[in-house]
Amino acid sequence: MRALIQRVSEAAVTVDGETVGAVGPGLLVLVCAMQGDGEGEAGRLARKVANLRIFADAAGRMNRSLRDAGGEALVVSQFTLAAETRGNRPGFSAAAAPQDGQRLYAHFAEALRAHGVPVATGRFGAAMRVALVNDGPVTIWLDTAQR
Known part of the structure; x- marks a missing residue:
């Protein structure tokens, strides 16, 4: 699985003008x-996201995890992270089939919750x-294929 994570002060996702998920710091x-x-990749990725030390400690150094900082996560599916860009038109054939993608997206969000992280989703x-x-x-950028 691939993930692009951004440390945020706040984030929200809307669908048809309705907010479906929002978080504060995280x-x-x-x-x-x-x-x-x-499921193994989804679980490993969730563990990495929950424990990655990218939040400031008292000295201002990135030394605290999302869990340590008491942050939240807004999880949004984005199949375009599978883009193959050899030419000028990206291809997405490396992405999982939609039914598998949806199942693993949900599994990732649940695994992140199991690590004690409040999770909102798109x-x-x-x-x-x-x-x-x-x-x-x-x-x-995180990719479970690159260990």
């Missing part, structure tokens, strides 16, 4: 299931508008 997690991914497969205030900015 992370915006854009996530994509890839072909061949399973709506899988919907045309979403995501608004955020990036804190730092801090933006990190």
Whole structure:
């Protein structure tokens, strides 16, 4: 699975003008299931997101995790993270099939909750508008295939 995480002061996702998920300080997690991914990858990615030390400690150093900081996560599905960009038109054939992607997206969100992180979500497969205030900015790419 792939994820692009952004440390945020706040973030929200709307569908058809309705806010379906919002968080205060924490992370915006854009996530994509890839072909061949399973629950194991979703669980490892959730553990990494919950424990990645990218929040400031008392000395101002990135030394605290999302859990340590008491932050929230807004999890949004984004199959375009699977983009293959050899030419000028991206291809997305490396992304998991929609039914697998939806299942693993939900599993990732639940696994993150199981680590004690409050989680809000977008709506899988919907045309979403995501608004955020990036804190730092801090933006990190994670891929379970790259251990």
